[in-house]
Amino acid sequence: MTDRLPPLREVIAAHGLSASKALGQNFLFDEQLLGRIARIPGDLDGRAVLEIGPGPGGLTRALLRAGARVTAIEMDRRCLPALGELAEAFPGQLRVIEGDAMKIGHDELMGEPYAIAANLPYNVGTALFVRWLGGESWPPRWTSLTLMFQQEVAQRIVSAPDTGAYGRLAVLAQWRSSAKLAMKVHRSAFTPPPKVMSAIVHVEPAAQPAGVSAHVLEKVTEAAFGQRRKMLRQSLKGLPGAVAALERLGIDPQRRAETLGVAEFVALARELT
Numbered sequence: 001m002t003d004r005l006p007p008l009r010e011v012i013a014a015h016g017l018s019a020s021k022a023l024g025q026n027f028l029f030d031e032q033l034l035g036r037i038a039r040i041p042g043d044l045d046g047r048a049v050l051e052i053g054p055g056p057g058g059l060t061r062a063l064l065r066a067g068a069r070v071t072a073i074e075m076d077r078r079c080l081p082a083l084g085e086l087a088e089a090f091p092g093q094l095r096v097i098e099g100d101a102m103k104i105g106h107d108e109l110m111g112e113p114y115a116i117a118a119n120l121p122y123n124v125g126t127a128l129f130v131r132w133l134g135g136e137s138w139p140p141r142w143t144s145l146t147l148m149f150q151q152e153v154a155q156r157i158v159s160a161p162d163t164g165a166y167g168r169l170a171v172l173a174q175w176r177s178s179a180k181l182a183m184k185v186h187r188s189a190f191t192p193p194p195k196v197m198s199a200i201v202h203v204e205p206a207a208q209p210a211g212v213s214a215h216v217l218e219k220v221t222e223a224a225f226g227q228r229r230k231m232l233r234q235s236l237k238g239l240p241g242a243v244a245a246l247e248r249l250g251i252d253p254q255r256r257a258e259t260l261g262v263a264e265f266v267a268l269a270r271e272l273t
Helices: 007-013 031-039 058-065 077-089 106-108 125-133 151-158 168-174 214-226 243-250 262-272
Strands: 047-053 069-074 094-098 114-119 144-152 177-185 198-205
Touching: 007 077, 007 094, 031 058, 047 058, 047 177, 047 243, 058 069, 058 198, 058 214, 058 262, 069 077, 069 106, 069 125, 094 144, 094 262, 125 144, 125 151, 125 168, 144 151, 151 177, 168 177, 168 214, 168 262, 214 262, 243 262
Parallel strands: 047 069, 047 114, 069 094, 114 144
Antiparallel strands: 144 198, 177 198
């Protein structure tokens, strides 16, 4: 049954769909490439997967073929009929929620441990990512994140200290998770082709360092990288106790934020927690 699905281009033509610039959409048609993306999280057979912004269902189709039970959140109602056809082709495997992923509680919606896989709409990708990485309760309900970003954002997530890409996203992604660049995706794979290259980041939760509040770490990184050209004694002076904590830890307050390793940010947040 599943192999009788028409090619994605035909589905899009049949439903008169085009990628919406306002929603940050770019459609992927290459089914081999989509199959490779669906394999990045490992064996999905019988597993719950949350997908954000499935559009006409290219990646959805690959996840369903891998045996996943997919919950897809889509706010573009033009795409709902195409997703409805997929739900019929994979009985009991696909649940489609019409709505804004930023306004929905994902843990409550899923009700069980779940993987997240998405070709994220560019305009909400980073905000969703920061939300998934945040919060005091850890480990999270999600078991892995397999996410498509613009390549420059992906590089920021996996970057090391003292590089141009290193910043708040790297610290938030690496202090209690492992983040790796899983695959690069050429702009020509999309319709319409975006101006930039894309890449897929795979993140898995790790152990959280003891005695550190996620909220405090977010505040520290926000202040430090909010004025990244300034020395830490300047950028952190608005954070009560931060400059004194640097001195106690033996971190030179004349350093800049991008020279501090993830462990140093964790130590600083622990002092302030």
